Amino acid sequence: xxxxxxxxxxxxxxxxxxxxxxxxxxxxxxxxxxxxxxxxxxxxxxxxxxxxxxxxxxxxxxxxxxxxxxxxxxxxxxxxxxxxxxxxxxxxxxxxxxxxxxxxx
Amino acid sequence: xxxxxxxxxxxxxxxxxxxxxxxxxxxxxxxxxxxxxxxxxxxxxxxxxxxxxxxxxxxxxxxxxxxxxxxxxxxxxxxxxxxxxxxxxxxxxxxxxxxxxxxxxxxxxxxxxxxxxxxxxxxxxxxxxxxxxxxxxxxxxxxxxxxxxxxxxxxxxxxxxxxxxxxxxxxxxxxxxxxxxxxxxxxxxxxxxxxxxxxxxxxxxxxxxxxxxxxxxxxxxxxxxxxxxxxxxxxxxxxxxxxxxxxxxxxxxxxxxxxxxxxxxxxxxxxxxxxxxxxxxxxxxxxxxxxxxxxxxxxxxxxxxxxxxxxxxxxxxxxxxxxxxxxxxxxxxxxxxxxxxxxxxxxxxxxxxxxxxxxxxxxxxxxxxxxxxxxxxxxxxxxxxxxxxxxxxxxxxxxxxxxxxxxxxxxxxxxxxxxxxxxxxxxxxxxxxxxxxxxxxxxxxxxxxxxxxxxxxxxxxx
Numbered sequence: 381x382x383x384x385x386x387x388x389x390x391x392x393x394x395x396x397x398x399x400x401x402x403x404x405x406x407x408x409x410x411x412x413x414x415x416x417x418x419x420x421x422x423x424x425x426x427x428x429x430x431x432x433x434x435x436x437x438x439x440x441x442x443x444x445x446x447x448x449x450x451x452x453x454x455x456x457x458x459x460x461x462x463x464x465x466x467x468x469x470x471x472x473x474x475x476x477x478x479x480x481x482x483x484x485x
Numbered sequence: 486x487x488x489x490x491x492x493x494x495x496x497x498x499x500x501x502x503x504x505x506x507x508x509x510x511x512x513x514x515x516x517x518x519x520x521x522x523x524x525x526x527x528x529x530x531x532x533x534x535x536x537x538x539x540x541x542x543x544x545x546x547x548x549x550x551x552x553x554x555x556x557x558x559x560x561x562x563x564x565x566x567x568x569x570x571x572x573x574x575x576x577x578x579x580x581x582x583x584x585x586x587x588x589x590x591x592x593x594x595x596x597x598x599x600x601x602x603x604x605x606x607x608x609x610x611x612x613x614x615x616x617x618x619x620x621x622x623x624x625x626x627x628x629x630x631x632x633x634x635x636x637x638x639x640x641x642x643x644x645x646x647x648x649x650x651x652x653x654x655x656x657x658x659x660x661x662x663x664x665x666x667x668x669x670x671x672x673x674x675x676x677x678x679x680x681x682x683x684x685x686x687x688x689x690x691x692x693x694x695x696x697x698x699x700x701x702x703x704x705x706x707x708x709x710x711x712x713x714x715x716x717x718x719x720x721x722x723x724x725x726x727x728x729x730x731x732x733x734x735x736x737x738x739x740x741x742x743x744x745x746x747x748x749x750x751x752x753x754x755x756x757x758x759x760x761x762x763x764x765x766x767x768x769x770x771x772x773x774x775x776x777x778x779x780x781x782x783x784x785x786x787x788x789x790x791x792x793x794x795x796x797x798x799x800x801x802x803x804x805x806x807x808x809x810x811x812x813x814x815x816x817x818x819x820x821x822x823x824x825x826x827x828x829x830x831x832x833x834x835x836x837x838x839x840x841x842x843x844x845x846x847x848x849x850x851x852x853x854x855x856x857x858x859x860x861x862x863x864x865x866x867x868x869x870x871x872x873x874x875x876x877x878x879x880x881x882x883x884x885x886x887x888x889x890x891x892x893x894x895x896x897x898x899x900x901x902x903x904x905x906x907x908x909x910x911x912x913x914x915x916x917x918x919x920x921x922x923x924x925x926x927x928x929x930x931x932x933x934x935x936x937x938x939x940x941x942x943x944x945x946x947x
Contacts, residue, residue, distance in 0.1 A: 391623060391723065391743070395664045397540050397638030417537040422637045429722045430622040436866035442622035442723070444863065444901070446629035447531055448524050448578075449610045449753070451896035451933055452863065461935055467524070467576075469537065 392425040406475040421465035431455045500606035502530020504791025507806030513570040515814045520572045528562040581929035582759040609750035609792035617716040620860040623723025627747030640666040642743020646727045648672040650845040651749035670739040676711030683844025689837040758927030766920035771847045773924045781809035801834040852908035862902040864895025881914020
């Protein structure tokens, strides 16, 4: 069973625990659905293949350790500080960005 | 002896996995009220990690044969927290240690916290050898894939190749298959004859070893031993295939969209380093480990327990946590439990762990053979070739290599590149062993912290 949200677009496959209440968030301005209890990482990767681009190479980044040790999974927000996606619970209405907001130098 | 509240020494336990929970339990039983600082939302650590509220899989599904142990630990901790027998700081990281104080960042920002005694139970992480292409999105540690499954009920790909060596490789493959995930191949870099060499040590825990063999049988057809990993092929989205050479030397290609990598574990030792603990290079584990006596005493009021001291796994961590706390009570002249049984248990688990290390070795020769263009530091894209050139300029010492080539200077502070980098440096400099390349010095903050958390007026509670 794979995710209803963004079938084919996301990297993450929901295998179980799919009867959780839906939660809404925004990725690059587009409204997306996730589930209550998702981390920011799970939510984004259920609709997209990556969190952001690497700042030191051409490749995309989607997290690596999922336990807060590697710091690979940070992601931008429209407002506020960058988040460590693997350890931040998704909150209703979060507005996330896969690239730096415009005013970032 | 009953202590008045004011006279109670302040004991801080860092980490709420099996070691930290058992340490807190012994301290509380000794009449103290330990402060437990943990990065997780709920106590349990990584191995016994609990999903967020609202998830419904029972413990038997989440933790398999270890369900009873997981539940016992969770209940022990929750009961102590509810009764006020410990103080729990979840979602909090210790980022620095200086002069008997810890700098802690959490929901409320940064603050300094004093301690009389400190028990570090910081656990371990995947030990990773770079594979060309591992910098791509969709390549994860084996532990990451297990966390996604356990804590989120998800697989990190539709068709997954798992590669590396160690108990988690087999276990994760079986867990993913059981949950309905698709595992395209399980590629073990250790030849079968080498795995058998560790068997003498494994006989210290026959049931555990047998369970591993049973799991292997479920992977018939997709498990391959003695492979050489050549490359992860990727497009803009992530991995598309793993190229590898089988035990007979034939080139193989397994299509996939995600890769999990891990060669057993490496200890998380950054805080032990900042606390001034001594380190020694362990030839069996091929990594630097902090030094402590048989109970976990590391000097200066610091005690170590669990995989952050010696990689014994979850059962060993529970025992080590109890021993460290007992040592702490003894040193404070407080009544401590008898430790003879636990000390014997720890010795047996130590023999088993050595067997595991022997059976699933770190592929040292793979480091020397990495093509120059292979990314070694995933944080900043430093390649094996750049590292080798740095050795030519600066010599074969890892701290100098770090200054010159930035390897170990990125966000993870070397946690995922340091061991491979040390092997490459040692090979480049002609050292016989990575030990001769030295040890990367720890630096505070051991986790990235927002400047705002560090420059605000710092609250200090003693």
